[in-house]
Amino acid sequence: MKILVCITNVPDTTAKISFIDGDTKFNKTGVQYICGPYDDYALSRAVELKEQHGGTVTVLNVGEAESEQVIRKCLAIGADDAIRVNTEPTDSYFVAEQIAHIASQENYDLILMGRESIDFNSGVVHGLVGEMLGIPSLSPVMKLEIDGGVAKMTREIEGGKEDVEASLPLVLGCQEPIAEWKIPNMRGIMSARTKPLKVVEPVGSGLTITEKYALPAPKGAVKMIPAEEAEKLIDLLKNEAKVL
Amino acid sequence: MEFYQSNKVDDFESPDFYQIDDLLTEEHLLIRQSVRDFIKKEVSPIIEDAAQKAAFPAYLVKKFGEMGLFGPTIPEKYGAGGLDYIAYGLMMQEVERGDSGLRSMASVQGSLVMYPIYEYGSEEQRLKYLPKLASGEYLGCFGLTEPDFGSNPAGMKTRIEDKGDYYLLNGSKMWISNAPMADIAVVWAKNEQGRIKGLIVERGMEGFSTPEIHQKWSLRASCTGELVFDNVKVPKENLLPSADGLRGPLGCLDSARYGIAWGALGAAMDCYDSAKKYALERIQFDKPIASFQLVQKKLAEMLTEITKAQLICWRLGMLKNAGKATTAQISLAKRNNVDIALKIAREARQLHGGMGITGEYPIMRHLMNLESVVTYEGTHDIHLLILGAEITGISAFK
Ligand SMILES: Cc1cc2nc3c(=O)[nH]c(=O)nc-3n(C[C@H](O)[C@H](O)[C@H](O)COP(=O)(O)OP(=O)(O)OC[C@H]3O[C@@H](n4cnc5c(N)ncnc54)[C@H](O)[C@@H]3O)c2cc1C
Numbered sequence A: 001m002k003i004l005v006c007i008t009n010v011p012d013t014t015a016k017i018s019f020i021d022g023d024t025k026f027n028k029t030g031v032q033y034i035c036g037p038y039d040d041y042a043l044s045r046a047v048e049l050k051e052q053h054g055g056t057v058t059v060l061n062v063g064e065a066e067s068e069q070v071i072r073k074c075l076a077i078g079a080d081d082a083i084r085v086n087t088e089p090t091d092s093y094f095v096a097e098q099i100a101h102i103a104s105q106e107n108y109d110l111i112l113m114g115r116e117s118i119d120f121n122s123g124v125v126h127g128l129v130g131e132m133l134g135i136p137s138l139s140p141v142m143k144l145e146i147d148g149g150v151a152k153m154t155r156e157i158e159g160g161k162e163d164v165e166a167s168l169p170l171v172l173g174c175q176e177p178i179a180e181w182k183i184p185n186m187r188g189i190m191s192a193r194t195k196p197l198k199v200v201e202p203v204g205s206g207l208t209i210t211e212k213y214a215l216p217a218p219k220g221a222v223k224m225i226p227a228e229e230a231e232k233l234i235d236l237l238k239n240e241a242k243v244l
Numbered sequence B: 001m002e003f004y005q006s007n008k009v010d011d012f013e014s015p016d017f018y019q020i021d022d023l024l025t026e027e028h029l030l031i032r033q034s035v036r037d038f039i040k041k042e043v044s045p046i047i048e049d050a051a052q053k054a055a056f057p058a059y060l061v062k063k064f065g066e067m068g069l070f071g072p073t074i075p076e077k078y079g080a081g082g083l084d085y086i087a088y089g090l091m092m093q094e095v096e097r098g099d100s101g102l103r104s105m106a107s108v109q110g111s112l113v114m115y116p117i118y119e120y121g122s123e124e125q126r127l128k129y130l131p132k133l134a135s136g137e138y139l140g141c142f143g144l145t146e147p148d149f150g151s152n153p154a155g156m157k158t159r160i161e162d163k164g165d166y167y168l169l170n171g172s173k174m175w176i177s178n179a180p181m182a183d184i185a186v187v188w189a190k191n192e193q194g195r196i197k198g199l200i201v202e203r204g205m206e207g208f209s210t211p212e213i214h215q216k217w218s219l220r221a222s223c224t225g226e227l228v229f230d231n232v233k234v235p236k237e238n239l240l241p242s243a244d245g246l247r248g249p250l251g252c253l254d255s256a257r258y259g260i261a262w263g264a265l266g267a268a269m270d271c272y273d274s275a276k277k278y279a280l281e282r283i284q285f286d287k288p289i290a291s292f293q294l295v296q297k298k299l300a301e302m303l304t305e306i307t308k309a310q311l312i313c314w315r316l317g318m319l320k321n322a323g324k325a326t327t328a329q330i331s332l333a334k335r336n337n338v339d340i341a342l343k344i345a346r347e348a349r350q351l352h353g354g355m356g357i358t359g360e361y362p363i364m365r366h367l368m369n370l371e372s373v374v375t376y377e378g379t380h381d382i383h384l385l386i387l388g389a390e391i392t393g394i395s396a397f398k
């Protein structure tokens, strides 16, 4: 089985967010980068599937050279090789185009992604890639087993879960508890030294230009209104918060 | 034994005031992060309970092996890491950040058992024992100290006699980390000529027992015991062929003390990180206690000492990598870093107020653990004497 896992290089969840160049660029100074947590689930499941069924796991990132630290970690966790599309990925469509282009050159049985990135959180790249390749895409997948050429999955839906089956090839957006995150061990880290990491140039160009970033307004303090003063609460919602 | 799994989040972050991370390679950073993640996942949730119960979480030995924490500088050919000394140091830092007892377990296995077998052992001994020790299938211990010979190991009484087809081993060792659970012991004993020799003694050999030392207030999550040899017949092939004299065990200690210098730094960083966060959250006199000058003084001094210790470790690691680190240089690092860690743990304990004495925070555990660390592998004062002898050329031991 050939599996492609698409990973993002994203700021750690505890990173302090600020902008530079007149609020047009994210300030990367002092920011620690990690592999997107949902992408980590996808990778962990891919490595497990490889252990069960044999095959290969290729990691793909659309990003600049600084992503390579995270890519090495993915190789240390158990991916066999990696591809980096050398570009600043400016929007979801552009990223999807790159992934589809790479995927169309090989016959991957599975293309695993995270349910969403944790910087832009659009949750659309898997759908776009599925459309571009003309194969089904599903998300968010929380359970995945492969039986012959068929994927048996559990998907989270509004208010519940659904069990679905689909035949390969597929694009999936993954989330917990599809697998447990894997921590690379020293043997993995050593073997990652010599695993191939291919850098390729992008096709097309991104269409989005960022005019301005802004931080969300800071959250106000919580006001506690005792249950017996419901009128006061309604008054505040009407006249102060202006939501009623 | 079952351990209670705490769901308290371990949000440790290491200080890097002088951007020493820039001196590390990407691979070093990945190693540090991976070991930190491993400790947060496997050790932090159970360590408080293990220490409170004074029980060694033996199931972790295999997990440490799987992670690659045993003997990382020994060549890959023997199932170990093939990594450099900075990588080894970072691992010990992260493990001791979790707990000094588990770091002791790992130091003994890597530096005091695998190292002498690799350094002084025959190729057959290496191939027989190293892969099993690296994977954690075997746990090893190191027997040097005796009831009457601690700082002065040269006076040891444990003896071997050449009986033709085997050595007859008699004597006892005291304060031996891992002893009660160990599968093998690297034991130092004198031969008929009074030369110190190293032997591999295996559990199950007749006359060999490992009674546990109970009621420790320190390193409670590590097991410590005695080694008792009552006419133990040790096969000749278990003698380490290249170890002769006190230099044998002392060579191992250099390697372990190097790891301790990093490890103590890990414990210090954990205390500092916890104290800093607590000081920012704890309100007294309507303000976070971090706003008081006396509290800031403590935090500023902690960070200063941690930064100096980080630089010592890094430089010593580079010297180790180049094969140039001397015993006296390692003594300075071990002595300084354990000392600052103890002081930081004491100050951090005070900053946590009453909470600081509970198992809710790691401080008191680190503090008690470090009292062993300052004593074993050469006491604080013995390292001072090593430095004194280096400076003056005059030994003041006797
Ligand atoms: C100015 C700017 C700079 C950026 N710089 C970088 C960078 O240096 N490195 C970097 O990795 N990303 C970078 N990003 C891209 C960003 O991290 C997102 O990946 C991208 O914008 C898609 O976001 P999304 O929310 O639509 O993805 P979603 O649709 O939420 O993502 C779903 C899944 O698609 C896959 N995926 C998404 N993006 C990528 C990608 N870039 N490569 C591989 N798989 C992907 C992942 O599996 C992800 O879990 C940058 C974005 C901008 C706007």
Ligand SMILES: Cc1cc2nc3c(=O)[nH]c(=O)nc-3n(C[C@H](O)[C@H](O)[C@H](O)COP(=O)(O)OP(=O)(O)OC[C@H]3O[C@@H](n4cnc5c(N)ncnc54)[C@H](O)[C@@H]3O)c2cc1C
Pocket: B108, B141, B142, B143, B144, B145, B147, B148, B149, B150, B151, B152, B174, B175, B176, B177, B178, B218, B219, B224, B372, B375, B376, B377, B378, B379, B380, B381, B382, B385, B396, B397, B398
């Ligand atoms: C938890 C724990 C685990 C241990 N694990 C191991 C192990 O795995 N293997 C092993 O072999 N040993 C182990 N040890 C033993 C340890 O190395 C010894 O305790 C240490 O070397 C000190 O020896 P001692 O306890 O006999 O103290 P002593 O040597 O009796 O020292 C007592 C005091 O006298 C001082 N002193 C001694 N000589 C001098 C001098 N010349 N000048 C000035 N002051 C002096 C010392 O500094 C110390 O303060 C362990 C100890 C502990 C506590």
